[in-house]
Every structure is written in structure tokens, then in C-alpha cells.
Amino acid sequence: MSSSEEYINGHVHLEESDMYESDGKLFLTEAFNVILEEILHKGTDLKEKVCEWKDPDQLRALLDLDLREHGESHKQLLQRVQDVARYSVKTCHPRFFNQLFAGVDYHALTGRLLTETLNTSQYTYEVAPVFVLMEEEVLRKLRSLVGWSEGDGIFCPGGSVSNMYAMNIARYWAFPQVKTQGLWATPRMAIFTSQQSHYSMKKAAAFLGIGTDNVFIVQADESGSMIPEDLEAKIVQAKSKDAVPFFVNATAGTTVQGAFDPLNHIADISERNGMWMHIDAAWGGSVLFSKNHKHLLAGIERANSVTWNPHKMLLAGLQCSVILLRDTTNLLMHCHSANATYLFQQDKFYDTSLDTGDKSIQCGRKVDCLKLWLMWKAIGTHGLSERVDKAFALARYLVEEMEKRENFKLVCKGHFVNVCFWFIPPSLKGKENSPDYQERLSKVAPVIKERMIKRGTMMVGYQPMDGHVNFFRMVVVSPQLTTKDMDFFLDEIEELGKDL
Numbered sequence: 001m002s003s004s005e006e007y008i009n010g011h012v013h014l015e016e017s018d019m020y021e022s023d024g025k026l027f028l029t030e031a032f033n034v035i036l037e038e039i040l041h042k043g044t045d046l047k048e049k050v051c052e053w054k055d056p057d058q059l060r061a062l063l064d065l066d067l068r069e070h071g072e073s074h075k076q077l078l079q080r081v082q083d084v085a086r087y088s089v090k091t092c093h094p095r096f097f098n099q100l101f102a103g104v105d106y107h108a109l110t111g112r113l114l115t116e117t118l119n120t121s122q123y124t125y126e127v128a129p130v131f132v133l134m135e136e137e138v139l140r141k142l143r144s145l146v147g148w149s150e151g152d153g154i155f156c157p158g159g160s161v162s163n164m165y166a167m168n169i170a171r172y173w174a175f176p177q178v179k180t181q182g183l184w185a186t187p188r189m190a191i192f193t194s195q196q197s198h199y200s201m202k203k204a205a206a207f208l209g210i211g212t213d214n215v216f217i218v219q220a221d222e223s224g225s226m227i228p229e230d231l232e233a234k235i236v237q238a239k240s241k242d243a244v245p246f247f248v249n250a251t252a253g254t255t256v257q258g259a260f261d262p263l264n265h266i267a268d269i270s271e272r273n274g275m276w277m278h279i280d281a282a283w284g285g286s287v288l289f290s291k292n293h294k295h296l297l298a299g300i301e302r303a304n305s306v307t308w309n310p311h312k313m314l315l316a317g318l319q320c321s322v323i324l325l326r327d328t329t330n331l332l333m334h335c336h337s338a339n340a341t342y343l344f345q346q347d348k349f350y351d352t353s354l355d356t357g358d359k360s361i362q363c364g365r366k367v368d369c370l371k372l373w374l375m376w377k378a379i380g381t382h383g384l385s386e387r388v389d390k391a392f393a394l395a396r397y398l399v400e401e402m403e404k405r406e407n408f409k410l411v412c413k414g415h416f417v418n419v420c421f422w423f424i425p426p427s428l429k430g431k432e433n434s435p436d437y438q439e440r441l442s443k444v445a446p447v448i449k450e451r452m453i454k455r456g457t458m459m460v461g462y463q464p465m466d467g468h469v470n471f472f473r474m475v476v477v478s479p480q481l482t483t484k485d486m487d488f489f490l491d492e493i494e495e496l497g498k499d500l
Helices: 003-044 056-063 074-087 108-118 128-145 159-174 178-185 199-205 228-239 264-271 286-288 330-337 370-403 435-442 443-455 483-497
Strands: 152-156 189-194 217-219 242-250 274-280 307-310 320-327 409-412 419-421 459-465 469-477
Touching: 003 074, 056 074, 128 152, 128 286, 128 320, 128 370, 152 159, 152 330, 159 178, 159 189, 159 199, 159 242, 159 274, 159 307, 159 330, 159 370, 159 409, 189 199, 189 228, 217 228, 217 307, 217 419, 228 264, 228 274, 242 264, 264 274, 264 419, 286 307, 320 370, 370 409, 370 419, 370 483, 419 483, 435 469, 443 459, 443 469, 443 483
Parallel strands: 189 217, 189 242, 242 274, 274 307
Antiparallel strands: 152 320, 307 320, 409 419, 419 469, 459 469
């Protein structure tokens, strides 16, 4: 090939590259308009469906999921974006009550878009200078709400991983030799957590090689709170099996009932037994913003570590989870560091203590602080407090209205924004003593759930629990909600179940 041909070919490739970039920017602009219209406009409109339900085979056919040798046209790709938006569940819809997150905060969403576009990995100051400093400030502010003037912490990919961090750090604190020598160098270890705690405790014990058989389950009372007397009994039981109690997990806001464990009492027991006390406040931690309700977390400052998910009640957006530590001895770094010399050089031209990546079990780590920081900047601590208080007020309103209707029965009266209840259809009224009553009642929630999803009017979860047959768990969290939405919810459940 002649040099002129190489030049021409190179020039052609350059033009193709320019064209690709131009097409890409046009696609991004048009796709963003679809996102704005289909998700942020229609997805938050009460007249629109929460979900355009399709069975799996129908959805596979509609989406054309096959990946082929050659790319598709601009028009086809925009249709793909449209289809993804159309057939996905709109978690920003005011009547999405299915999980412990809901709604949309536009400042937090802007933060998410900004971090995705910058595509930064948060491990060193040199590559993420803005976000290293920002994470430091957000963690400091969250720790101050817990009641700590000093400490440590890191953003993690979700509450389950935050809980795993806590267990791993606690094990290193109790048995530092485990990092180099492994489980061979440790005795049998015992973990304590309530029967209503999150399943991530068992997952963490399995993942870390401690073993699920060494997770001692502590009884909870009717409201879902841990019974301290049973915690003490379980510690005695573990010691009788030659296990060393080293970690107790208390929960602030259980997943189903929204219960808060008695933190001060658990802290007393932990201190007497020389155990690390962790609080899984993934769900309930945001109550610390509320002057009216933060008493639910009395004693949280006595914990060694706290998990907190601002992507839940504060609406920071998935994912936004932190592990906070009272420790000031750099346990987080000592436990996890591997001192990779290609990344964490100690002779850099700036303060290398700002390279926080070695505190993490990850290498690449997404920026999760900006969405929370920008939202906090926008509405302030006062605005976040109002958001929490409004959720409490609406949950109380829902319970009061529910108690006026004869077809609803509360599982128990909670203190948080989880409202657990049974819908008693007309055919089961007055038949509580029938031998098949519980079996028939257990089938009510699944049928109503199917009907509501196919109608698309709303989405709410159900589950059995501790001898209770299937009941609904309504979660009141989105600031877009009003009392009219609570009334609609009750009316719709009655409408969907009136013929059962």
C-alpha cells in the first residue's frame, strides 16, 4: 500500500470516527428526551401505570433481546430505549410502595447523572479529587448525626455489603491475626442478631467463613424488636459450645415491621461481654434527621459501627449506603489494605492519606457521595428533616383511616412508616374460628397483588412471617405522597378484593 493510500485510509477512518461521535451525541440527546418524557414525566403521573405488566415470554418477544453481529440503526436504538422505559417498573411513581425506596429527588438524580458521565473510580485523590473531599465531608456530617465527633467510614455498594464490612472489621478487631493467618488462627466465633434482622447477617457469616451455624438468632417481641433477655441467654448458650461471642447486630428499622431494637440495653450487654456492637440502620438511620422521632434511635452513639442507606428514606437514589465507624485507630484501613504500589504510592506529591481506596474491599468504586451531597445542598438538613416527618405523618394517617374500615386488620401497631396489615375479604368476615380460615386468608394477598400489578394502579409487597400468614407491608416514603394517595390505596385494596 502506498503512503498516499495509507493517508487516504487514515483520513477516511478519521471521518468515520467524527461521524460516530456526532451520531453518538445526537443519540444521547434524543434518548435523554425519551427518558425525560417516559420516566420523569409519565412515570410520576398518577394517571399513568406503575407498571405495564407483561409475562416473561411476551416481554422477551417485545424487547428483541438477541445480540447480533452488526449494529442497529439510530431509529431502532431509540425504540430500544423507549421499550426499556415503557416496560420497566416506575419506582418514581407516587404509588410504588413495594420496596424501602421510592420516588425521585431531582437534585440527587442530577448527581447520579453527573457521576455516570464523569465515570470516575473513587480510590485516589489524583483521579477523584472532588469526590474524595466530598465523601470525607458527607461521612463527617452523617457521623455527627449519629453523635460522633470523630471516626471513620466509607460508601459501600448497598446495605448488605456495609453489614459485611462491619462483621469483617469486628473480626479483625477481635482477632487481628485472621488477616494473615486466616481462620486457622481463630477460635469458633459467635454472632448474635434478631430473628427480624436482615438476611445479610447470615450471608456475611457465610461469605467470611464464620458459618451460618454460628449466627445465634435472638427472639423478637410482637412488634419485631429484639428481646435483650434472650440475647443474654444466647450468649450463655454460645459460650457453652466453646464459641467466642464477638459481634452483636442490632437493627434500627427492621425490613418488614420497621421495628427498632432497644439499643441502650443491647449496648450494655455488648460492653459487659466485650463484643463489637453494630447497628443495621440501613432503613431507620434517616430518622436521625427528625427531632420528633430520633428518640427511636436512642443509644445509637454507643455502637462501634452503623450501616445507613440514604438511598432509602432520603431518596438519594440507588445506590447510596455507608458504613460508619466510631473507631479512630484506622481499623478500616488496617483490616482491608493490600498496599498496591501501582495505585497507592507513598511518595506522591500530595497527602497520601487522601487515597482512601485501600480502605475498601473493592478496587474500582463508584462515586456514591455526590447524589447525597447535592440533594443535601439543595434542601438542607431542614428539608431532609421535613421529608422524614412527612412520611411519619402519612403513615399515621393511613393507620387511622385503616382502623375505620372493617375489612382491614393490622398485624401490629408499629412506630415507623411500615404498615403491616391483612385485608379480610367479605367471604371471610366473622369466620376467624373456621379450621381453614388461615389457609384461605393466606391466599388473599397474592391474588390482590396479581390484580393490582396487571391493572398497573400501584405496587405493594406481601409476605408471611413468624406464624403469620401472608400480609401486606405498605411502605410510606415518597415525599410526593398526599393523604389522597393513602385514601386511594385503601379504596383500591377494597376494590381489588371485594369479590374474594
